[in-house]
Amino acid sequence: MDAFYIILTATLIALSCGLLGCFLILRRMAMVGDAISHAVLPGIVIAFLVSGTRDSFWMMGGAALLGIFTTFLIEFFHKRARLQTDAAIGVTFTWLFALGIILISVFAGQVDLDQECVLYGEIAYVPLDLWITESGKVLGPRALYIAGLVLLINISFVYVGYKELLLTTFDPTFAASIGISISLWNYLLMGAVSMTTVASFESVGAILVVALLVAPPATAYLLTDRFPALLAATAALAVAISAGGYYLAAWLDGSIAGAIVTVAGVLFGLAFLFAPRHGLLTRRWRQRRQRQALAEAAAGYRE
């Protein structure tokens, strides 16, 4: 049962991250996920200090606000200070993350949080933290419910705003010309990324979140050439790497999060080499076959 809970939680988180990641990589903002996942740290700490609880609702709220603030800062440095996007991202998130670390260390006595846990998380503990009702009924792991709720919110968000998200990603100028607000949809997407990142912190850690935001969509991008297919392939990869990662970790008796990212990396490598249209080796083979066919045709012509 523990294996099932862990794989299911990982899958739900991977699905959420992959869904948003598809938009992020096409917007060339993959690393914004990285930035947000680190920059929300002060938001979590402040939310904790204000509310006094480690209730996920507060944490998520504080983090989502900080996530949007991060996006705003990145845009601001990029547009106003004419800084390159990647430089703006780098400056913003390292600074906010540092701020979060200072907050944690200053209030160390009062804060039951540490950056180790935020950065690395530990998915193996998912089945230990159960949601038990007042009447004593055990409903299953808390993280599972949070991951499910976050996935539901993300799916609804993308379902409602599918056209707008797609158009502001593909052709923002045209989107603006038909009256769709580019910045509104950008901030909504970033809000969703921050919410997802934070909700996934406790169970899987920031590093795994970044990997899940980028690796499955990037792999699916190599395999598909339609956006709906990209989403479907990303979802399939999310399931595959969660289950594959868990069993790899069980076999190695190692870190589950580490194993999940490893599997994601291996699948990306395979897609890079063998993808039907764009794979490195498939392209080589195709060229060689074409050359042979040409040579044969030329030989036949000479005869």
Place this chain on the structure above:
Amino acid sequence: MKIEAKDPVVEFHDLTASYDKKPVLWNIDMTLPQGALIGIIGPNGAGKSTLIKAAMGLLPLASGYVRLFDRPLDEVRRRVSYVPQRETVDWDFPTAVLDVVLMGRYGRLGLLARPGKADREIARECLRKVGMEAFARRQISQLSGGQQQRVFLARALAQEADLYFMDEPFSGVDAATESAILSILQEMTAQQKTVVVVHHDLQSAAEFFDWIVLLNMRLVASGPIEKVFTPDLLQETYGGKLTVLSEVGELVRKRQIPSREKY
């Protein structure tokens, strides 16, 4: 030299726009007529693209206003179509040709609505008009520059607007595509639609347009081509650049001898 349109569809009123705090358009004040193929001509950095972006509300104005169909843009958005420069989008995006044309229908659909059968029908028809129906299911990364431009034109047609702003629709296309696009634009103006085109090639401008706007950060001239496309005004627009001047002289000479082949 400025000639006001009798039946104006577009009105720029004392418009000043800046880009990165540096003004690129000064006091543009003019009206453009309905049913005309209008060329915006000027040297690089003259603010041609900025002018149509300003008309579409895509950048903040320092002063002045634009009225389309005698109304603010937000009230008539569905009647107006904008075609960005081809280079502004990522042509490796995972999407098919027909999906891009369908985006032209998005402005008419509510938040939750998806393009329906009728929208698909219209999109197919628009692809047929630009001669790309065989490419409907193709991924856009497989298109040539001219084909990309045709797809953008099809998407604009799918908007079924009355006024079109196009940013360099003839840039980087082959001769066949150029004449195909031109004949579609002429067909549109014959149906009393208004087409405003940013164009940088003087040579073809002389043949394409009914109405010319000469722009070099300020408005040099606006009016019917036979009144405005003169050596003096072109010289004023392009400044004292010798090579351009001699080119202009050559052009005017060619225009007076109508022996030049039409494709």
